[in-house]
Amino acid sequence: MNQNDLKASHKNFSSAIAVLVIACSLNACTTDYAPKLVGTWEIDSVFDYHNGFTFTNTNPSPRETHTYNPDGTMLREGMGEKKQYYYELNDKQLIIRDLPNASVGNEMEIINLDNTQLVLKKNKRPLFEGKKEVRYELRYFSRKQ
Numbered sequence: 325m326n327q328n329d330l331k332a333s334h335k336n337f338s339s340a341i342a343v344l345v346i347a348c349s350l351n352a353c354t355t356d357y358a359p360k361l362v363g364t365w366e367i368d369s370v371f372d373y374h375n376g377f378t379f380t381n382t383n384p385s386p387r388e389t390h391t392y393n394p395d396g397t398m399l400r401e402g403m404g405e406k407k408q409y410y411y412e413l414n415d416k417q418l419i420i421r422d423l424p425n426a427s428v429g430n431e432m433e434i435i436n437l438d439n440t441q442l443v444l445k446k447n448k449r450p451l452f453e454g455k456k457e458v459r460y461e462l463r464y465f466s467r468k469q
């Protein structure tokens with residue numbers, strides 16, 4: 325191999341490494357929430373935001389539990405009742421429906437999901453027409469063992 329061939333080979337190798345590093349970093353940014361979501365979660369607190377005014381309920385009653393199953397069903401327990409729902413994950417969006425094929429669902433954004441904590445954000449409808457309002461609720465859950 326002459327000097328020019330060696331330089332070209334080194335340049336191709338460097339380009340291949342750069343492409344590999346970028347591909348790996350992009351793959352690391354993609355999170356598959358489905359396996360992490362499966363299990364039982366108990367609500368810890370609820371944070372409400374309305375145009376700069378906030379309220380945090382650190383002792384929500386009842387202490388609901390949500391059990392997410394791998395088959396796309398979720399069992400909600402609270403106030404002495406149990407109800408089954410159907411959930412779908414679309415990237416960070418969690419959609420919960422009463423029926424499996426219902427067109428309307430309760431849509432929430434996953435803010436955090438790790439081994440111990442689940443944080444869901446639910447945007448709320450404005451209270452006043454024609455006004456710029458920002459209303460949302462953050463629900464904090466801890467994994468039950």
